[in-house]
Amino acid sequence: MDLSYDSKAKSNPRRLIGFAAVVVLHIFIFYALVSGLARSALQIVKKPLEAKIVQEILPPPPPPPPPPPPKQIKQPEAPKVEAPPPPYVPPPEVTPPPTAAPAITEVSPAPPPVEYKIAPPPPVMAPPPGPAKADIGVACPTQVKPEIPRKALQEGVSGVVRAEALISNGVVKEVTVLSGPRVYHQAVRAAMMQYKCVSGGGDIKAQQEFEFKID
Known part of the structure; x- marks a missing residue:
């Protein structure tokens, strides 16, 4: 309410x-x-307000440090005078007493001279005789002409190949290429291994040159 x-x-x-x-x-x-x-x-x-500036009271500056003490000037020392050495007096010479030479009682005879014999040098063994040299045209009258390799044709390589054949009982046993372009070595070996030679009493060696010209 x-x-x-x-x-x-x-x-x-x-x-x-x-x-x-x-x-x-x-x-x-x-x-x-x-x-x-x-x-x-x-x-x-x-009413105007009055503002007063209160200056800060600074502490007095510290006193200056005392001046350094004056340096003492050293007086130059007087040079030392060394006394001269005493004069050299040579020692007195002492002569040894004379000694008597020992008496020679017996003289041994001188030994006889020794003779040295120089052994002669061993005889020089002559090397075993090698295969005789022969003309390839006489030793092998039937010859096969080497074929020019395809690589030599492509590269246009010309040159002279010198080879040596070892012949035994009319058969070429070995072929050694002495000089010439490498591209012809196999062709020269294959041709000389097919030579038909004259049989003889021993082994013979014969050299041959092959000239290859590619135009």
């Missing part, structure tokens, strides 16, 4: 005290404005 303002004020005395304080404050402000108290307060506020 609703309560009136007087009943609320009576029931809450704190609110009544606060309301009274507000009324008194308004009355005081109104009185101050009328009496000029507010103007004097504004003038006090408007």
Whole structure:
């Protein structure tokens, strides 16, 4: 249910005290404005403010260091005078007493001279006789002409090949190429191994040259 303002004020005395304080404050402000108290307060506020600079008091500087002591000048020392060495006195010569030479009682005869015999050098063995040299045309009348390799034709290689054949009992046993372009070596060996030679009593060696020309 609703309560009136007087009943609320009576029931809450704190609110009544606060309301009274507000009324008194308004009355005081109104009185101050009328009496000029507010103007004097504004003038006090408007007075210029004076600012003073307070200088910082610095400590006095430290005293200067004392001057260094003067350097002592050393007096030059007098040169030392060395005493001269005593004069050299040679020692007296002492002569040894004479000694008698030993007597030779017996002389041994000198030994006879020794004869050294130098052995003769061993005889030089003669090397065993090798195969006899022969003309290839006489030793091998039937010959085969070597073929020109395809590689030599492609590269256009010309030259002279010198080879040596070892012939035993009419048959070519071995062919050694001595000089010439390498591309022809196999062809020369294959041709000389097909030679028909004359049989003899021992082994013979015969050399032959082959000239290859490629136009």
